[in-house]
Amino acid sequence: MKSVFHHSNDDPERHDRVLGNIANLIDDDTISLDAVVLVANSGGLSLLLKDSPYQERVETLLNRGVSFKQCHNTIDGTDITGEDLIDGVELVPSGVGELTRLQHEGYAYIKP
């Protein structure tokens, strides 16, 4: 099974929740997981910036095989570039396009 988490909120409590949700999914031995992806757009960007308070937890999940994808539209017109994202985070043309593609590939959708 495969799951994609959609994260679009810049509230620290919601950053904490989505990271906890992903760890809980990986730790759930009753689920046979093939892939887990987080797609960030809108306020979700602040979770994935270098030197964010969440960097270590994001890196731990990257090392456990989770993919992190940031919407390019969200950073268009800002000073932020791919260089400002935590190493290993991938830019995708649009978060909503990626969410569409992944669900069509059989990913379950979860909005924490």
Place this chain on the structure above:
Amino acid sequence: MKSVFHHSNDDPERHDRVLGNIANLIDDDTISLDAVVLVANSGGLSLLLKDSPYQERVETLLNRGVSFKQCHNTIDGTDITGEDLIDGVELVPSGVGELTRLQHEGYAYIKP
């Protein structure tokens, strides 16, 4: 691929976000799109009322082929009727029924 956006919030920032998300999806050349639908219920209604500040953007998306569907349950017991919705918006018996039907037809679900 097909996508349905679920909109249930009356916060102007969220109205703005869902319209921007839909435009971003249509503009994403890496996605081959067959259909895009917005289903509004609860607070999402205020996006689709005639003379809303969003009417022009909704009409632009209608002209680009996006379907807008308003939950009938949301207006039951109010003074609002189908006449009060932006021309081209369709009433459906229930928003949650429509979201169920569309996902069973292969639509990806996105909650901005």
Place this chain on the structure above:
Amino acid sequence: MKSVFHHSNDDPERHDRVLGNIANLIDDDTISLDAVVLVANSGGLSLLLKDSPYQERVETLLNRGVSFKQCHNTIDGTDITGEDLIDGVELVPSGVGELTRLQHEGYAYIKP
């Protein structure tokens, strides 16, 4: 068709909304429904506690065939046990695992 409602918010207005949404789905005669499930995690827990102001409405939906599933991770490390949940609510190892499993079984996902 089958639907799973994901409920993760402890706001009374959101409790009210999710219960109303589920009733609206069951009452929608245009939808042929095989199963409806609510999965609660994070703040959604407070909807499913015994003696909550929502107990009677939850019981009514249980009697109409809706399944209610509470994430075990949410109560880990608290004083709350399965005994504190409304009779008929089932504990699942993780809410996000259950949401993944149900979508892979063909359930549509709805976040009210």
